[in-house]
Amino acid sequence: MNPESRNGNGADSLVKTLVANGVDVCFTNPGTSEMHFVSALDRIDGMRCVLGLFEGVVAGAADGYYRIADKPASTLLHLGPGLANGLANLHNAKKAGSGIVNIVGEHASYHLECNAPLTTDIEAIATPMSHWVRTSHSAADVARDGAAAITEARQPPGRIATLVLPADTAWNDGAAVAQAEAPAARRAPETASVADAARALTRGHPAALLLGDIAVREEALLLAGRIAAKTGCRILSEYALARLQRGAGRVTTERIPYAVDPALAMLKDVGELVLVGARVPVAFFAYPGKPGVLTAPGCQVTTLAASGDEQLAALQALAEHLGATSTRPAHLARLDRPGLPSGAITPEGIAAVLAALLPEHAIVVDESITTGRGFNPAMSAAAPHDWLNIVGGSIGWGLPAATGAAIAAPERTVIALEGDGSAMYTLQALWTMARESLNVKVLVFANRRYRILQGELANVGAGTPGRKADDMLSLDRPALDWVSLARGHGVDGQRADDLDGLAKCLSRALAAPGPSLIEVVI
Amino acid sequence: MNPESRNGNGADSLVKTLVANGVDVCFTNPGTSEMHFVSALDRIDGMRCVLGLFEGVVAGAADGYYRIADKPASTLLHLGPGLANGLANLHNAKKAGSGIVNIVGEHASYHLECNAPLTTDIEAIATPMSHWVRTSHSAADVARDGAAAITEARQPPGRIATLVLPADTAWNDGAAVAQAEAPAARRAPETASVADAARALTRGHPAALLLGDIAVREEALLLAGRIAAKTGCRILSEYALARLQRGAGRVTTERIPYAVDPALAMLKDVGELVLVGARVPVAFFAYPGKPGVLTAPGCQVTTLAASGDEQLAALQALAEHLGATSTRPAHLARLDRPGLPSGAITPEGIAAVLAALLPEHAIVVDESITTGRGFNPAMSAAAPHDWLNIVGGSIGWGLPAATGAAIAAPERTVIALEGDGSAMYTLQALWTMARESLNVKVLVFANRRYRILQGELANVGAGTPGRKADDMLSLDRPALDWVSLARGHGVDGQRADDLDGLAKCLSRALAAPGPSLIEVVI
Numbered sequence A, B: 001m002n003p004e005s006r007n008g009n010g011a012d013s014l015v016k017t018l019v020a021n022g023v024d025v026c027f028t029n030p031g032t033s034e035m036h037f038v039s040a041l042d043r044i045d046g047m048r049c050v051l052g053l054f055e056g057v058v059a060g061a062a063d064g065y066y067r068i069a070d071k072p073a074s075t076l077l078h079l080g081p082g083l084a085n086g087l088a089n090l091h092n093a094k095k096a097g098s099g100i101v102n103i104v105g106e107h108a109s110y111h112l113e114c115n116a117p118l119t120t121d122i123e124a125i126a127t128p129m130s131h132w133v134r135t136s137h138s139a140a141d142v143a144r145d146g147a148a149a150i151t152e153a154r155q156p157p158g159r160i161a162t163l164v165l166p167a168d169t170a171w172n173d174g175a176a177v178a179q180a181e182a183p184a185a186r187r188a189p190e191t192a193s194v195a196d197a198a199r200a201l202t203r204g205h206p207a208a209l210l211l212g213d214i215a216v217r218e219e220a221l222l223l224a225g226r227i228a229a230k231t232g233c234r235i236l237s238e239y240a241l242a243r244l245q246r247g248a249g250r251v252t253t254e255r256i257p258y259a260v261d262p263a264l265a266m267l268k269d270v271g272e273l274v275l276v277g278a279r280v281p282v283a284f285f286a287y288p289g290k291p292g293v294l295t296a297p298g299c300q301v302t303t304l305a306a307s308g309d310e311q312l313a314a315l316q317a318l319a320e321h322l323g324a325t326s327t328r329p330a331h332l333a334r335l336d337r338p339g340l341p342s343g344a345i346t347p348e349g350i351a352a353v354l355a356a357l358l359p360e361h362a363i364v365v366d367e368s369i370t371t372g373r374g375f376n377p378a379m380s381a382a383a384p385h386d387w388l389n390i391v392g393g394s395i396g397w398g399l400p401a402a403t404g405a406a407i408a409a410p411e412r413t414v415i416a417l418e419g420d421g422s423a424m425y426t427l428q429a430l431w432t433m434a435r436e437s438l439n440v441k442v443l444v445f446a447n448r449r450y451r452i453l454q455g456e457l458a459n460v461g462a463g464t465p466g467r468k469a470d471d472m473l474s475l476d477r478p479a480l481d482w483v484s485l486a487r488g489h490g491v492d493g494q495r496a497d498d499l500d501g502l503a504k505c506l507s508r509a510l511a512a513p514g515p516s517l518i519e520v521v522i
Helices: A010-020 A032-043 A057-071 A079-095 A109-114 A122-129 A139-153 A167-171 A189-203 A218-231 A260-267 A312-320 A347-357 A378-380 A396-406 A422-425 A431-435 A451-459 A466-472 A481-488 A499-511 B010-020 B032-043 B055-071 B081-097 B107-112 B122-129 B139-153 B167-171 B190-203 B216-231 B260-267 B311-322 B346-355 B376-380 B400-409 B418-424 B427-435 B450-458 B467-473 B482-488 B499-511
Strands: A025-029 A046-050 A074-077 A100-106 A132-135 A158-166 A209-212 A234-237 A244-246 A273-274 A300-305 A363-366 A385-389 A414-419 A440-446 A491-495 A517-522 B025-029 B048-051 B075-079 B100-106 B134-137 B159-166 B209-212 B234-237 B244-246 B270-275 B300-305 B364-366 B385-389 B414-419 B440-446 B491-496 B516-521
Touching: A010 A032, A010 A139, A010 A158, A010 A167, A010 A440, A025 A032, A025 A396, A032 A100, A032 A167, A032 B346, A032 B450, A032 B467, A046 A396, A046 B467, A057 A074, A057 A079, A057 A100, A057 A385, A057 A396, A057 A422, A057 A431, A074 A378, A079 A122, A079 B081, A079 B122, A079 B400, A100 A122, A100 A139, A100 A167, A100 A234, A109 B167, A109 B516, A122 A132, A122 B081, A132 A139, A132 A451, A139 A167, A139 B010, A158 A167, A167 A273, A189 A218, A189 A273, A189 A300, A189 A312, A189 B491, A209 A218, A218 A234, A218 A312, A234 A414, A244 B482, A273 A312, A300 A312, A300 B055, A312 A347, A347 A378, A396 A414, A396 A422, A396 A440, A414 A422, A414 B499, A422 A440, A431 A440, A440 A481, A440 A499, A440 B270, A451 A466, A451 B032, A466 B032, A466 B048, A481 A491, A481 B482, A491 A499, B010 B032, B010 B139, B010 B159, B010 B167, B025 B032, B025 B400, B032 B075, B032 B100, B032 B167, B048 B400, B048 B427, B055 B075, B055 B081, B055 B100, B055 B385, B055 B418, B055 B427, B075 B081, B081 B100, B081 B122, B081 B159, B081 B260, B100 B122, B100 B139, B100 B167, B107 B167, B122 B134, B122 B159, B122 B450, B134 B139, B139 B159, B139 B167, B159 B167, B167 B482, B190 B209, B190 B216, B190 B270, B190 B300, B190 B311, B209 B216, B216 B234, B270 B311, B270 B450, B300 B311, B346 B376, B346 B499, B364 B400, B400 B414, B400 B418, B400 B427, B400 B440, B418 B440, B440 B482, B440 B499, B450 B467, B482 B491, B482 B516, B491 B499, B499 B516
Parallel strands: A025 A046, A025 A074, A074 A100, A100 A158, A132 A158, A209 A234, A209 A273, A273 A300, A363 A385, A363 A414, A414 A440, A440 A517, A491 A517, B025 B048, B025 B075, B075 B100, B100 B159, B134 B159, B209 B234, B209 B270, B270 B300, B364 B385, B364 B414, B414 B440, B440 B516, B491 B516
Antiparallel strands: A244 A385, B244 B385
16 A cells, blocks of 8 residues: 555545444454454544454344444454354344444455465355345445445345455555445335225234334334224234333233244234234244144235334324324333242243343343243333344354444343353353453353253154254253353353342342353253 | 154165265254254164264364264254354365265255245355255155265365255155265376476476375375485475374475465475475465465476375375385484473473373374464474364364364374464364363463464554554453363363473373363463
């Protein structure tokens, strides 16, 4: 680079473009090919850089960040293999509608013909988990390409944009800062859809709203509550939600269960289903002899607003159409902090401890898999909070997502609920929590097995586990020691063997700043 | 499945086919869609199943296994995201020429239209890191498809074969066991190539053999030593080798350095380079103003045998052509166990401790990155051992590869040399070592930084790190506590702060069976 170059090098132009467009957090795990980008971060103000020690942490943090900040973060990943390590959490982000701007370093363009050890087809690796992939072809293009990536990532619902940055486009002279387009407006509700939805809810059949995407935020829920009060419909929500606003003062929803039989039971009497930011509910997996689509036979499905549409306006229009805008909302939750339970650890007991101690406006990141399935009722009467689910189903999302959520909202407490099996995939996130002094309290439910799979083995008709199958589904022999794992990453760890202990550990964790982990032995 | 079905279900037919063809180890991280395969493992004898708590462990273990067993293992991975988590180590395996049979579960074929949360384009995810990808289309095809995958994985050098197994092809009735084709013979040397190589070595220019692939095994090295003695040529080896046989009684090689300047210096006088299982040496990365190809201008390159060719026979033919079959080999290493050094930790001191204490026929897995670069001279005079490098350059390979190597050779001691940065990517391998009581001794060189990147920042002309760049390259604040991390995974941990301590810790670790970790504070 010419040191007198007005715009700096390509990496400078990209960092400036990101910052100028409000993308001011970068979750990073860089390598040699990204050193000019790292160096640009030194020279240019305005970007918060957060190091992850594994790329799954980086990608999952960007997902958690988007859900709370409602705007994309950037990631910095090292070549094709570094991107590959982030793919599982990019998958989760993609399914959750989280926007992310991935910056993936590449060999200098003229070096590719050498077929050096780390050479891969980066665009091919990126494509399955990205909505948009581009490789910059010259340093002068980098700012413009970066702005295009931001434009794409901001589309509602958020999208995964992956920009591949060959090293020479980072170190040669860059162009001026480029402006991304303003986020596209969400599609406004159509009069016909509103009228169709109103008819569906008032036809006299048992009816339900099914909410997803941003229709499970506080204001939208209140409107759904008014509509339910007016029409008698039920309010369901998808099994996995990017961000549910729940707790006292908010309208509660019935969460569609993970397991097929209870899901079918919940939906069996629903003759009219109105989708608001949701999809027709389907089984997570196929099971021999069970249906994939979970609605009852003959159920009529009406789409009021799709994911990415303006769901709040659609619910407002529907409430107006029904004359329900002043109706007192149904299913409004009131604060009901339970007393602290004691005795042996049970899922209900854990939920009661959580509900009793949950700080106002906490963010709860739920990757508790089997243990947390029944938490909904107790948590609905807890202090108001945001509840984030793993939407894409690829475990190893929770600790990274909690990290990103805490970066997005440093003033709030983040509580991460983790199965021990799922926490192990990306436990390196603990270190980032420690380095950044993030206010994350991690509860690891240590049942010492892939309990979900022990159930699934039977569900798919594969019988009961013999010795070898049991070995594949158990995490004991040896038991993981989560207190030591936390300490190893620089995080304070405690262990709770009963509900009294859990309440004590959680109180202590909430009273101190910074990250903390509690192993809840089940 | 019809319980009377003669062949069992598709999963049964696959497990039987794997076992019948000698693929008798499966590194697994299963999910719901693989439960029938897991169940089949219960019913069918002959498959050793090894659980990894993250898919990067599974894929890297299969790589390490192949290098020592010289035959493929299978992996069991959960859908597209599970495969994605394994891609980085599949990349390393692909670059190392390790054969692997990946079994990737998929939703039942009829469930794909539901677009359930975990639905992805698995073939697209597999393709960048696989030589061969196939999806079974019916249960009756599974045995045949499995045999085809084995045939492919066994091609020399080993190849990555990925078989996608929809759940219904696992649970419907399968066909009979299928036979894989015998491994293809490696291509025999051509008379013309042998004559060309002989001319290159005897033309009077400074000449060198450059060895890679299986040309760095003991017998091939002895032939190289005879040829060197006869012609005066040097014996070089590639920077990264799948499996170098080194130590007392073996012919030593000059390893091409990672850094460009010392590599150019090593090659500057080589006018004739004869490749045996090796490629023309190239720089790992591009650096402004430095060449990508490392041979000197005007250097003549002759290929005696490519990777995958019959390199031993080629060297034998060359030795015969030169009349060197009885020549005493040059560069034959003699055992020279140094005394145990003491004092502060230095790379040379670590190498001396290792060389002094190394058990005979140990397997050393080297992902020590910066710390281990200078170990070659001391280790050449140690007891004979196998030395495995990370070939694809994607860090997070060492602990998994050590796991797989130990499964392949339970009677041997495995020593894993790890940088702290690289060990963090796949530290979950420690748990598998504990569960399987593997005889792996892990040395983590805790320099608490990505030291290689601190050098690379300067090498690419990106200047000296400021505060933010330094944050991205440092692993302190907080320091990782490897003794606690080991304990958390069920592995005994020790810490060494000086060479005396390292010698004590390593002696203690070698005296006890099972896994053990030493944090070497640098």
